[in-house]
Amino acid sequence: MRAFLIIGNKAVTKPFNLNDLPGAGRMDILCRCVAQALFISHGIRRDVEVYLLLLGEPEPPKAVLIKGSEVKYMAPDERNIGGILRKALGIEVGKNWKKSSPGVYVAKKSLEELLDELPYKIIYLREDGEDIRNVKLHDCLFVLGDHIGLAEREEKEVLRRAWKVIKVSPLSLQADQCIVIVHYELDRVGTSI
């Protein structure tokens, strides 16, 4: 399996206007990350899980999980993915994952709770990390920030559990671009992590 966790510092935790994804705490960024993590040409990567941590108002934190192995009726455009996330945010949730549509689950979880329950080695993607080509990656969760990056508190929690800090480019890229590069690097060495 390959897994990605994207931290949405301002991403809203209630249903939002699909005509204004950026205004929903940059939900557009999270939608692009989901698209790049899951979709290939005419298909879905069934070995991928995407976790979104939403830290915006009014009910932070909330986590959304999208399982490539189960997802149905999802298209790669931001509006379609936004609609699926919107639906997930419309249901009442507690600490346990609750299904909101095929392959999509939502829960009231903090970053710590999420990181502690996941069975992956944690890789923090950051511009000053080790070159991705120098590391053998197996069963990893790749953690990324949104346009803001990771706030100090979240970064501390991630670093406390991280196996490695890795860079994918000498440039600071957008989160969805980093996901594409991670897939490319893992695909080209033939690992199906």
Ligand SMILES: C[S@@+](CC[C@H](N)C(=O)[O-])C[C@H]1O[C@@H](n2cnc3c(N)ncnc32)[C@H](O)[C@@H]1O
């Ligand atoms: C748009 S960047 C965040 C930029 C933000 N201004 C900052 O300073 O953190 C979004 C996320 O992509 C990841 N990222 C960007 N460039 C990267 C790189 N070259 N290598 C690894 N991760 C990168 C990081 O996880 C970052 O939090």
